[in-house]
Each structure stands twice: as structure tokens, then as C-alpha cells.
Amino acid sequence: MKEDKAIREDGTVLTDSCYFLTWKFCERLLKIPILQTPVTEELCCYGDFMRPMGSDPKLDYIEKCKISALGDNTFFHFGTYHEYIESLIPNSGFRRSFPNLYKTNIIFSKGISAIPHSSLVEYSSGVDLKVGENSIVSGIDSANDSLNFPSDILAFTMTLKGGMFVSVIVKIEEDIKKKSNRVKWNGHNTRIDGHSLWEAPLFEICETRAKSLRATLREWENGMTETRFERISIAEAVKRHDFEADLEWRRSLTDLQILE
Numbered sequence: 009m010k011e012d013k014a015i016r017e018d019g020t021v022l023t024d025s026c027y028f029l030t031w032k033f034c035e036r037l038l039k040i041p042i043l044q045t046p047v048t049e050e051l052c053c054y055g056d057f058m059r060p061m062g063s064d065p066k067l068d069y070i071e072k073c074k075i076s077a078l079g080d081n082t083f084f085h086f087g088t089y090h091e092y093i094e095s096l097i098p099n100s101g102f103r104r105s106f107p108n109l110y111k112t113n114i115i116f117s118k119g120i121s122a123i124p125h126s127s128l129v130e131y132s133s134g135v136d137l138k139v140g141e142n143s144i145v146s147g148i149d150s151a152n153d154s155l156n157f158p159s160d161i162l163a164f165t166m167t168l169k170g171g172m173f174v175s176v177i178v179k180i181e182e183d184i185k186k187k188s189n190r191v192k193w194n195g196h197n198t199r200i201d202g203h204s205l206w207e208a209p210l211f212e213i214c215e216t217r218a219k220s221l222r223a224t225l226r227e228w229e230n231g232m233t234e235t236r237f238e239r240i241s242i243a244e245a246v247k248r249h250d251f252e253a254d255l256e257w258r259r260s261l262t263d264l265q266i267l268e
Contacts, residue, residue, distance in 0.1 A: 089180040115243050128145070137155055167254045176211055176245070196227075206243050
């Protein structure tokens with residue numbers, strides 16, 4: 009940041025946040041009394057604008073404000089898988105700045121007792137689940153199966169609208185939006201041409217979280233086979249994602265109400 013001159017003489021930092029506001033939002037913004045006179049105080053776009061303007065606005069952050077002193081020139085970025093892991097593993101700079109956030113790299117999960125220091129498991133349920141180095145596992149349910157997740161992968165399960173599930177596994181080093189003449193997934197020939205891993209319908213849709221995980225792990229290891237089940241791409245799964253159902257799954261794994 010110093011090399012790019014992002015740090016100003018007074019120690020504050022220039023950031024690259026971007027906001028897309030509808031006209032209706034802007035009209036409501038202009039009606040806020042404080043903005044109808046010259047503003048001499050520093051405003052927080054997140055606290056002063058975003059939180060009070062929602063469909064269920066809350067102002068309690070003003071009354072019960074907690075401040076964490078991060079020190080000079082502190083900046084955390086979560087734009088890549090590696091940054092996500094590096095920030096959330098124990099003893100990271102981010103975790104030291106927020107010591108009461110989480111205690112381990114197994115977050116809101118049950119049936120999982122130990123994973124490598126370099127990996128992260130969140131909102132998951134399993135029995136004798138083994139995870140390799142530098143991997144992120146999120147939202148999975150292995151039921152009563154003893155499963156092994158390889159190193160250097162991202163694995164997650166999503167609930168789709170209609171009560172079905174899909175599990176996704178990709179390598180964390182892979183550019184999943186890069187198109188190729190022939191899509192290869194974990195080195196296997198998918199017989200899908202001219203697409204990216206993001207667009208290719210690789211993943212089976214199943215009726216339970218555990219079945220979808222087993223199906224994806226099996227084909228990750230052995231390659232794609234003929235199936236009677238519908239397949240879906242990551243791009244299409246995002247469009248059909250049942251966000252509320254996955255929030256409910258997360259709530260079932262924790263008694264904290266941080267997601268409400």
C-alpha cells in the first residue's frame with residue numbers, strides 16, 4: 009500500500025469500495041436530516057448509510073458501538089481462497105485483531121475434531137472427517153460416512169430451490185472462469201467443450217446434502233460417469249440457490265444469532 013501511495017500523510021488509507029445505489033435509495037438518502045446541512049463530520053458508508061437504509065433499519069450500532077484498535081496501516085482482504093484461509097486460521101493477523109471471533113479453524117461444525125492448521129471447516133457436519141492441507145470445506149454433511157478431502161481444494165454444498173442439493177469441489181489454484189477447448193475437472197476429461205468450470209454442468213443434483221457430497225467426491229476421484237440425475241453448473245447453482253434454507257442449516261449448527 010505504501011508503494012502505491014494509498015497511505016496518506018495523516019495515516020489514513022485510500023480504499024477501493026464501490027456502491028451501486030438505486031434512485032429510490034438516493035431519494036431516501038437525501039431526506040436524512042444530517043445530509044440537508046453541510047456535513048463536517050466523517051461519515052461511514054457502511055454504518056451511516058447502509059445499515060439505517062434497509063427494509064428493517066437498525067440504529068443500535070450507534071448506541072452499542074464496539075471498537076477494535078487494529079493499529080496503523082492495517083488492512084484485511086478476502087478476495088481469494090488463500091486470503092480467506094490465511095485470515096481465518098488460528099494465530100493469523102486477522103484473528104489476533106478480533107480475538108473473540110473464533111477460537112479454532114473448525115467453525116460452527118459438529119463431529120469434526122481435528123484438521124490441519126492450514127485448512128478451514130465451517131458450518132459442516134461429519135463423522136471421522138479428514139481434510140488435507142490448504143483446503144476450505146463449507147456447508148457439507150457427510151452423514152455416517154468416513155470421508156477424505158484432498159489438499160488444496162474448495163468443497164461446499166448448496167441448497168437449491170425445490171429442496172434439492174448440489175456439492176461442488178474445485179482446486180483453489182484453478183481459474184474456474186477461464187474457458188477451455190475441453191473442460192477438465194481434477195484432470196478428468198468431462199467431454200464438455202468450449203466452457204469454463206464455472207459454466208460446465210458437472211455436478212449432480214441430489215435429494216440430500218450427504219448424497220450430493222458422496223456423488224461429487226466419487227466423480228472427483230474417478231471421473232464423470234453416466235447418471236440419471238440432473239447435472240448443474242456452479243453458475244446455474246448460484247442462480248437457483250435457496251439462501252434462506254442454507255441460513256437455516258447454519259443456524260442449526262450454532263446457538264449464536266449472528267446471521268439474523
